[in-house]
Amino acid sequence: MTKFSGRKLDAPACRLGEGPTYDPHTGTAWWFDIVGRKLIAYKFASDEATMHELPVMGSVLARVDNARQIIATETGLQLRHVTTGELELITPIEADNAQTRSNDGRVHQSGALWIGTMGKNAEKHAGAIYHVARGAVTRLYPDISIPNAICFSPDGALAYFTDTMDGRLMRVAIDPETGLPTGSPDVFHDHRGEDGGLDGAVCDADGTIWNARWGGGRVDAYAPDGTRIRSLQVPPGQATCPAFVGENRDRLIVTSAREGLSTEQLADDPDAGSTFLLDHPVKGRFEPDYIL
Template sequence: MNTDSPPFAGTILNAPACLLGEGATYDPHTGTAWWFDILGKRLMECTVATGEIRSHTLPEMSSVLARVDADRQIIATETGLHLRTVRTGALELITPIEADNPVTRSNDGRVHRSGALWIGTMGKQAEAGAGAIYHVARGNLTLLYPGITIPNAICFSPDGAAAYFTDTVTARLMRVAIDPATALPVGEPQVFLDHSGGKGGLDGAVCDAEGAIWNARWGAGSVDAYSPDGKRIKSLSVPASQTSCPAFVGVKADRLLVTSAQQGMSAEALAADPEAGKTFLLDHPVKGRFEPDYIL
């Protein structure tokens, strides 16, 4: 499936296949990995140490989760940020984001060390330029970059002074200087990586403790690591072509969990890609970091 990386080494989790697996993250306080099936309107929960899986039905398409405290999370959905009670799954809309626009939904996003969130929206049919990337801090919404088609790869450098993002259709991973105290941009985005002509598309990403960006390459069955100066330094195979989002998991944040998707695949394509939509734990050791909590 992927021609430029070694064979897959890892575990296929015993979780239902996702139509569109996305938004992987990990709560080190409970040892729990979380991810979404956006199109299936499900939130998946996995106790990493045991492999136990739980599936939670959601009322609308959702894509990003972050811890608030032991009892609460936020999730980003079609209508904005909702506060989720972990014990009951109850949702309360707290920050509307394009709630009056039925065309769009949330997509990629991550929390910065300041407790602020960067979150992207996109058209439900990937309508050109229908989405945007926003900054949300303590409920205050700031539009950062409008006219986005498929926002992805949102992540932050270890020192909190740089943000990365892409509009997948452009094939360019962008880097922008930000204020480490607020996560607001202090400069203009610059091209960090030009993937034009490369196989597959840039999808979800995380930045490790050494500043390397681990990016899921949709359509290529791969997670690729790029050094802080933009050089590809590692490619790890994933046995599903539509690789979508990585997350650092485990007690030491030293493993990668990776989601994938079946979206848009014909019966013939699914037959040729039997693990499509599955979720994977890769064996390759990484020097990851835990996600910060979102500050209300």
């Protein structure tokens, strides 16, 4: 494992930090405290964080245009107006199910979104993974417990995902024009029996998957053939998700969580819930906009 090198961002610690992304148009990283119902904006030019309170649990943000974003929430996709922070539910997803919320997700090159849902108490098989394109919602994979690691290959022809409770990182062929599956998933990496759990992931310009390891205090890199080629240490044990940041998209930030840790565990893991910028260079990609 490569020893940690980087810095903690001057931003609030989260109970459940998740869903980091980067907007190159404004030099801003965004992420969520899901259970704390907060959206955090971090401007790298000034090293300043702004915290926005949310009326619902949110977990994924994507740019629509300069004035608007979409947020995946416990009721579905909400359109967020950047200037005012006003939210408008535009695509309900499990809105009538108070037991579930959104979790991991990512926008495909086609402008469609893959988004996962899960039980608010991580109930087994309570969630699903959906494809959302221009308001049309297609359930892809039901009976998901904790959806994570959703990301796409550089050519848009492969999707990756996991159910953290299952412990296998899956891969499926998809249509590069639509982001819809064209085949059945197969196992990309079998994590069962290893320490920690597979959490959020991003795929870089070389097709390398960078996966946060919940309970493992690291980010693991997997080559396109599924071989683990690198492990980067991060201070918090419960690392949740990486994102490519910077004008050259050549660095990773990693969110983390304090949720579920006892007083004694927090004393041993004082950085739990904080977000870190890693020094290790990467060949990242900017996230595509969501198309309404």
